[in-house]
Amino acid sequence: MKTKTLKKDKVNLITLGCSKNLVDSENIMTQMIGNDISIKHEVHEDDTNVVVINTCGFIDVAKEESIQTILQFADAKKDGRIEKLFVTGCLSQRYKDDLRKEIPEVDDWFGVLELPELLAKFNADYKHELIGERISTTPKHFAYLKIAEGCSRTCSFCAIPLMRGKHISRTIEDLVKEATHLANTGVRELILISQELTYYGLDIYKKRKLATLMNELSKIKGIQWIRLHYAYPHKFPMEILDEMASNDKVCNYLDIPFQHASNKVLKDMRRNITMEDMEEIIIAAVEKVPNINIRTTFLVGFPGETEEDFEILCDFVKRMRFDRVGVFQYSHEEGTSAYEMEDDVPTELKVERANTLMEIQREISLKNNEQHVGTTMKVLFDRKEGDFFIGRTEFDSPEVDNEVLVDGKEHYVRIGDFADVKITKASEYDLEGDVVVLSKFA
Numbered sequence: 001m002k003t004k005t006l007k008k009d010k011v012n013l014i015t016l017g018c019s020k021n022l023v024d025s026e027n028i029m030t031q032m033i034g035n036d037i038s039i040k041h042e043v044h045e046d047d048t049n050v051v052v053i054n055t056c057g058f059i060d061v062a063k064e065e066s067i068q069t070i071l072q073f074a075d076a077k078k079d080g081r082i083e084k085l086f087v088t089g090c091l092s093q094r095y096k097d098d099l100r101k102e103i104p105e106v107d108d109w110f111g112v113l114e115l116p117e118l119l120a121k122f123n124a125d126y127k128h129e130l131i132g133e134r135i136s137t138t139p140k141h142f143a144y145l146k147i148a149e150g151c152s153r154t155c156s157f158c159a160i161p162l163m164r165g166k167h168i169s170r171t172i173e174d175l176v177k178e179a180t181h182l183a184n185t186g187v188r189e190l191i192l193i194s195q196e197l198t199y200y201g202l203d204i205y206k207k208r209k210l211a212t213l214m215n216e217l218s219k220i221k222g223i224q225w226i227r228l229h230y231a232y233p234h235k236f237p238m239e240i241l242d243e244m245a246s247n248d249k250v251c252n253y254l255d256i257p258f259q260h261a262s263n264k265v266l267k268d269m270r271r272n273i274t275m276e277d278m279e280e281i282i283i284a285a286v287e288k289v290p291n292i293n294i295r296t297t298f299l300v301g302f303p304g305e306t307e308e309d310f311e312i313l314c315d316f317v318k319r320m321r322f323d324r325v326g327v328f329q330y331s332h333e334e335g336t337s338a339y340e341m342e343d344d345v346p347t348e349l350k351v352e353r354a355n356t357l358m359e360i361q362r363e364i365s366l367k368n369n370e371q372h373v374g375t376t377m378k379v380l381f382d383r384k385e386g387d388f389f390i391g392r393t394e395f396d397s398p399e400v401d402n403e404v405l406v407d408g409k410e411h412y413v414r415i416g417d418f419a420d421v422k423i424t425k426a427s428e429y430d431l432e433g434d435v436v437v438l439s440k441f442a
């Protein structure tokens, strides 16, 4: 069913899940606004009459959050507080046939590649001329740049390829165009994302082209930082480390999810890599880029993970001394090949192992951070909270990493400015400091 008078619709777009979903939401907004539809991102005012929810279907907790959000707005529709409710994104892609029956209040469900169909519900067209433009929901000075969609890997625990399909790289020309547009709107930091960054180019150029892309993006006027997220370790393209070492605009930061360290678990996870290979990558990274900061994520409680496997993982974390670590608990996802295995690690043990690993990392993080005290670091300021201006160094990504706090009673910086900050204090996950020089890029 179509909405009656389209111009009067006021749409509230809700985004759940990761930065890749956020970029999809930004594209939805760009297309809607390009079609003269009034749309806002996550507003709490009640003057919107249509809600679109962009869902996540990654693991149990994410699915639960998406379902609860849909139910909350289904109630709003039943109560007459909104007129229409549409759901898109990963959860919808994966379960729309079942959910359609379960939650009839939702007017329609769309998969991740069905933006034209969603627009049609508003009598709007998908405008190809808007590709490369993007309404940003992040602070003006940074933006996520999604360089590919989908994933062609077959990690046994991961449901993402079921929802997002195979890896499809965007062309370098398209990405440079979009990044130039973002830079013209004030973006200083580009955060490169995709399900699997290091595969970039193999499908369309028949060779890995991430380093070339980094180099091309760094030539764009206004871009000061380029940051890499989600590098897959198997067949890691070492040339990206050379580009990082030689190119001042590429942050000395690498997010490379290793997932585990026990060779038995890595094999069952179908990661195509051993602990020894992973160590070689880390050693090479530190050799080529001496002050590189490495972020990784691990998955604990995978089927068959024994105490011994977990010990191997703890030992790996202690030896490698990563700068940033995230830990997920295994979620038994139907449709994945690990679903054939028995989910035999009890929930309490998964929680305990996740906590143990984070405790190990907490001590490492504190020691790493203490080394910065007395040094001066370049900081990009994201926001003001209470009395403090809050920013990040090149070693920190938004939302997931450390922050640098500067006392707003003593110093003034503008949000989106760079400044040199002398670090005076360190805790496990934050630094504090004093501004010594405001950057000329302010």
Ligand code: SF4
Pocket: 151, 152, 153, 154, 155, 158, 159, 160, 161, 195, 196, 232
């Ligand atoms: S590389 Fe990442 S997104 Fe792709 S299957 Fe493995 S875990 Fe999933």
